[in-house]
Amino acid sequence: MSAAILIDGQPPLEEARALHASERGFHYGDGVFETALVRDERVRFLDDHLSRLAHGCKSLNIQAPRRAVLQADIARLSTGCAMGILKIIVSRGAGTRGYRPDAHAGEPTRFVAMYPALPRAPARPIRLRWCETRLSRNARLAGIKHLNRLEQVLAQAEWRDDRIAEGLMLDTEGELVSGTASNIFLLRDGMLATPDLRFCGVQGVMRAQVIRAAAGLGIAVVEEPLWPHDLEQASEVFVTNAVRGIRPVQALGNLRWSETTVACRLKKVLEC
Amino acid sequence: MSAAILIDGQPPLEEARALHASERGFHYGDGVFETALVRDERVRFLDDHLSRLAHGCKSLNIQAPRRAVLQADIARLSTGCAMGILKIIVSRGAGTRGYRPDAHAGEPTRFVAMYPALPRAPARPIRLRWCETRLSRNARLAGIKHLNRLEQVLAQAEWRDDRIAEGLMLDTEGELVSGTASNIFLLRDGMLATPDLRFCGVQGVMRAQVIRAAAGLGIAVVEEPLWPHDLEQASEVFVTNAVRGIRPVQALGNLRWSETTVACRLKKVLEC
Structure with missing residues (x-):
């Protein structure tokens, strides 16, 4: 390429x-x-x-x-x-x-x-996995899309199965941060939640667009510390990335989601 | 150059x-x-x-x-x-x-x-400072001299005063790790102590040589978690780097050290 x-x-x-x-x-x-x-x-x-x-x-x-x-x-x-x-x-x-x-x-x-870029495939819900590689915490570098990306490289090297579209990463204290190349949103009680990225992760462009668009749709978004168990309470999960847009999630380990309503509404608004 | x-x-x-x-x-x-x-x-x-x-x-x-x-x-x-x-x-x-x-x-x-390389200056004891930039913890990358060095770049950018030869770095939890481009040793009760680098820092080549040479001189070395207050109890402090060798430390903030005996003995053994 x-x-x-x-x-x-x-x-x-x-x-x-x-x-x-x-x-x-x-x-x-x-x-x-x-x-x-x-x-x-x-x-x-x-x-x-x-x-x-x-x-x-x-x-x-x-x-x-x-x-x-x-x-x-x-x-x-x-x-x-x-x-x-x-x-x-x-x-x-x-x-x-x-x-x-x-x-x-x-x-x-x-x-x-x-x-x-290949033409985009139809937006079928994707499968995720957990990565063993952790993200280190450093508020000084949090949010910045800098060139120190060994953690993401090691995380993506963990799997080769094409059926798994993305891997989720925890920080070294076990907090949920993001995908290897995406941000993550959960729907709980009709509200969206996404990790606050105060210690690590990248402030995604699509993440910011989703937060703005959700407000426009009257859907509240909280940015807060999230943990793996928060996924168990989510009725809908999606990941975001500027190139791949919004991708609804159908599975992660033993967890399954069939709901994609909010992701689809946001996709329509953002044309992504 | x-x-x-x-x-x-x-x-x-x-x-x-x-x-x-x-x-x-x-x-x-x-x-x-x-x-x-x-x-x-x-x-x-x-x-x-x-x-x-x-x-x-x-x-x-x-x-x-x-x-x-x-x-x-x-x-x-x-x-x-x-x-x-x-x-x-x-x-x-x-x-x-x-x-x-x-x-x-x-x-x-x-x-x-x-x-x-310029010919080495005579080994006068050096002055250190504390860096505000912290080192992030990630056991997966600890010890490796990898190319993700933004933390060291930001730390060295903190000062321009040539009288300060090196900056010390803590990790994000406040543990003492190393200099920006050196490892550190403290002498306490006749024993050397150096950070164990289990979460971050680089396993220095000169650090390993010092540990070996100290054993040869009958000086015990412990690798353990160290904190800033451990420096207050040290009777002698030196930093090590493969290019600059062993450098005795005379000052850090308000702390002063006049003892250089162990550093000088090790310098002689290692011809550095």
Whole structure:
């Protein structure tokens, strides 16, 4: 699966020789990223993605590229794209040896790529599993979509069964956080609940859209600490991701759900 | 500060175009690294570094390069090097989009670089500070020198005062773990104590050498949970790092130490 790529606004001469040897994204995971859905040449929720990217850069004290510059890159790769997956990485760029960011360092690296996406399959309810890999807690990094993603890599390496669409992750204290690449919502007593992500997890773009859309439908959403046993009391469960949209869940271990009403209403509102 | 670099055994044509655009080290921090001291064309504690690298690869299920292959790269860069800093990175290499390691993916990336090192300054006792950035706990990743190093980057960004040589880091529960780029030892009642690193931190090569050398000198070493208040009871404190060796500590906040006897004995034994 090859991608169209721009690095600092230029296509690399060769994909195999694209990044600087001293790239701090490579040496330390020193950066942030976004993954977005492109449909009919338009990036879904682009404003949300660019805002989160800017927020993440600010949190890591990386100079964020100007929005217009990113938009120009994105426009160039989106032209003629009926369906695609856009990835943006902003890292601190090439630096000298050592963890400390160099005050006199060069520009951050701006990586923008468009990957081909298959047309979306019909939204059948999916099956989940529990991952053994835990998410570590650190309020300083919570919510940010940074490049330190070994926990997600190890979690996704735990299974190969295509019938399992996503794995749920607990943090090291056993609290429910998210899927490996999605946020999770439970319906209980007519209200939606989702983990508050105060210690870990990513503040998903689709998660924020769902919270807004639910309010519009008159459905209350609470962001709070959740635990595995909360799933047992849920009448409906769904996971969210900017590329895959809202996916109702039918099974997790011995648990089964047949209800998908709220997920379907939100899917309709958000066209995802 | 430029470096001599080999990527998969070949010097890149340009430093600015060295790594694959789909490099998983860049996208996810999916790999491990080593930093070692080179003196008179020889890598200090090379066996320890290569063993830790292999152990880290195994833990992440990355295929480690053969030792002879790494040694050939290292020999090529060490020739004629009176004093240098060797960095080795092994990442999972270029992959397809998504966290899951591709079972049919290509070879891991083998990055070996030699950086110029200034002659070592005389070993004056150093001053430390406390870092506000905390280390997250995750036993699954504890001890491994992996590429997810945002916490260390943020911690080192906290100060610019050259008189402070190192910052100490606590984990998110307040336990003492290490310096940003060093392990720490305290002397109490004639015994050395060092954090056990069961939840986070890096199993330092120099740390292991110190534990071995102390045993040879008849000094007991305990690896155990330590807390900031343990520093108040210490009669001597030093930090260790494979490149910088053993550094006695003279001050941390309001705490002062004048004793350096054990550090100096260990420095002599380990010639560091």
